[in-house]
Amino acid sequence: MKNRTKRQLAIKQAILSGRISSQDELLHIMKDQGFELTQATLSRDLKILKVAKVSDQALGYVYVIPEGVNTENQRENSRINFLADGFRDLQFSGNLAVMRTMPGYASSLAAVIDNSEPYEIIGTIAGDDTILLIMREGITHSDLINSLILIMPKLEDKLG
């Protein structure tokens, strides 16, 4: 849902930027940002986002988003990062989004998107350098952008 996606993105960013050492702390930060939620939801979100808690010299423990928890993930991550470099731009028309890529990248990038089955996108069609994304009804442009950033964080710079 709209709020869920936004919330998880905000959580991710809070963890990336700040030094969060407990769910309670994160809960307050989220509430300050206007989100309404409880610790239970936070716990579920952290699970979904694969956030981990590790010891830290300064704060005892901090939440982190592991770069590569195992080799498989790591390889997949760097593959996704590599593919995200092929992104050119994104434009909208109604409930369609058109992503343009460097030549040859479209089908691999579309596969990455399909694979993570974002709620906001009901399907993709890829050519050689263009991907057509069919957005679910009721999804806003920024919802879609957020969900793409969740899949490929690197896109944040280009989509900000």
Add this chain to the structure above:
Amino acid sequence: MKNRTKRQLAIKQAILSGRISSQDELLHIMKDQGFELTQATLSRDLKILKVAKVSDQALGYVYVIPEGVNTENQRENSRINFLADGFRDLQFSGNLAVMRTMPGYASSLAAVIDNSEPYEIIGTIAGDDTILLIMREGITHSDLINSLILIMPKLEDKLG
């Protein structure tokens, strides 16, 4: 103290197997291996080893070692494998270990070791074909060998 090191090594190994989902579970595994300890000690060990818990599709949650030995990407792994080929031999004198390498390999190999910050080694000094490893007090020769193998699995053949 010998026991502490051995125990933490064993914990590391158990975690690397990738199938531990709670401290209680790990506690039983350790006890089966003949270690006497409690959950409190385990919690402290995991903190020291910077072990983290992340969600996992199969088991709900699993413990992982987020940064270091086993989380290198493919390129890094093959680089380490390559460097490990430069290893010649290892000798001990008190709490010092001297690793000899093929000419030119020493500093890169030492960097690999430093980078993974093994508990057992408090520092290294590298020349062109020799690395001096300063061992933490209380660490045995085989503890050190084990930790090197953890960093560079290829060494197992030459050190086993």
Add this chain to the structure above:
DNA sequence: CTTCATTTTGAATATTTATACATTTTCGAT
């Protein structure tokens, strides 16, 4: 719109993990 199924969430709670405090162990210096 209404109904049914599915997903999301909160409240309460169970489970898990971290730590305060006391005790024991280790180790160096007599």
Add this chain to the structure above:
DNA sequence: ATCGAAAATGTATAAATATTCAAAATGAAG
């Protein structure tokens, strides 16, 4: 060996986190 300081550990408990269960929200299909 004996002392004292520092480190390690266990017990008990506090703190943090995950999950159960019920309710609410959402979505699909008549």
